[in-house]
Amino acid sequence: MKTVTVSREDAHWLDELLKDVPLTQDLDLEALAEAGRVLDQDPEYVADYLKGLFVSEIYNAMDEQGINANQLAQRWGKSRQYLSKILNEDRRVNFTIDTIVDLMMQLDRRVELHFPHKRQHTAVIRCVRKPVKNVWESPSARTCAESVSNFNLMAHQPAPEIAPYEYNPAA
Amino acid sequence: MAKERKNVNPKVDIKIKLLNIPGLDNDCQSHWKIRALEINGRSLALAALKRWQARHQAEWKKIRKVMQIHGTQEEIKDGKKVKKSSNPDHGEVYEMRADKGHARLMFFYDSAEDSIIVCANSHWKGKGSQDADFATCKRLKDIYFNNKGEKP
Numbered sequence: 001m002k003t004v005t006v007s008r009e010d011a012h013w014l015d016e017l018l019k020d021v022p023l024t025q026d027l028d029l030e031a032l033a034e035a036g037r038v039l040d041q042d043p044e045y046v047a048d049y050l051k052g053l054f055v056s057e058i059y060n061a062m063d064e065q066g067i068n069a070n071q072l073a074q075r076w077g078k079s080r081q082y083l084s085k086i087l088n089e090d091r092r093v094n095f096t097i098d099t100i101v102d103l104m105m106q107l108d109r110r111v112e113l114h115f116p117h118k119r120q121h122t123a124v125i126r127c128v129r130k131p132v133k134n135v136w137e138s139p140s141a142r143t144c145a146e147s148v149s150n151f152n153l154m155a156h157q158p159a160p161e162i163a164p165y166e167y168n169p170a171a
Numbered sequence: 172m173a174k175e176r177k178n179v180n181p182k183v184d185i186k187i188k189l190l191n192i193p194g195l196d197n198d199c200q201s202h203w204k205i206r207a208l209e210i211n212g213r214s215l216a217l218a219a220l221k222r223w224q225a226r227h228q229a230e231w232k233k234i235r236k237v238m239q240i241h242g243t244q245e246e247i248k249d250g251k252k253v254k255k256s257s258n259p260d261h262g263e264v265y266e267m268r269a270d271k272g273h274a275r276l277m278f279f280y281d282s283a284e285d286s287i288i289v290c291a292n293s294h295w296k297g298k299g300s301q302d303a304d305f306a307t308c309k310r311l312k313d314i315y316f317n318n319k320g321e322k323p
Contacts, residue, residue, distance in 0.1 A: 002318070003184050004186075004318035006318070018210060027218060028221065029221070030193070032224050034194070036193065060244065060247075
């Protein structure tokens with residue numbers, strides 16, 4: 001938590017804005033957390049999320065290549081209507097793995113499937129470019145060393161217990 | 172005659188926090204950490220998420236799906252999921268959208284120290300002005316960044 005200073009005008013505006021908002025400690029956040037955990041075990045929701053992820057990747061790849069949906073449909077040899085149904089996440093269209101691979105290959109993307117155990121979690125090593133003598137340097141073993149070392153330390157710790165949600169404000 | 176004393180300190184202290192979103196695990200936050208902005212113990216974004224989860228399940232699921240997708244992707248080019256305010260006065264403020272639905276979660280990026288998506292407030296399509304809610308997000312963003320000593 002940070003205490004910060006704002007003008008009286010901003011403080012007054014914030015008072016007005018937040019006057020009807022309940023205190024965070026009075027919100028039933030455990031119910032929100034539990035509802036999230038339930039959704040993550042719901043095959044229909046997870047499939048819907050993965051479809052959304054796939055469609056988002058298509059949009060990102062189209063943007064990267066500077067092409068629009070018409071051009072992609074033409075390149076793929078399918079109708080614009082069929083592609084639209086995919087892009088609109090139309091429930092009547094079920095993607096097969098063949099469709100996903102075929103379409104992503106049109107966009108120069110590889111497709112990989114991962115099936116981690118549900119108790120397996122992702123650890124991210126952030127390798128951020130740092131300026132060295134006013135020159136930007138690509139991520140290298142040296143710039144990543146600290147993250148890698150932290151990861152190795154963490155990897156040797158016992159797996160964390162999965163605990164129910166607790167009100168725990170981020171730093 | 173005693174002079175009327177002027178207020179010499181026209182500033183006020185407030186408390187700002189970034190809160191985890193309950194039920195959103197770290198696996199879907201590999202690119203962006205998704206946080207809710209809390210000011211003086213109250214969070215417009217968390218209150219909206221809680222309200223939607225309790226009363227508008229379908230809308231909450233759609234917003235949660237977009238949060239999960241954006242947490243793993245640097246940019247979202249699909250305008251049905253994430254859209255920037257079209258008002259140039261608002262600058263870089265965005266909304267996560269419940270596709271074909273009403274719920275909108277306004278946010279901005281904080282990539283200076285860490286990669287954070289700061290969810291600031293919400294909008295319900297058909298109720299109130301979307302432009303005004305983007306303006307609210309913009310003002311919250313200004314308060315957030317001005318106090319970090321950075322340009323908004």
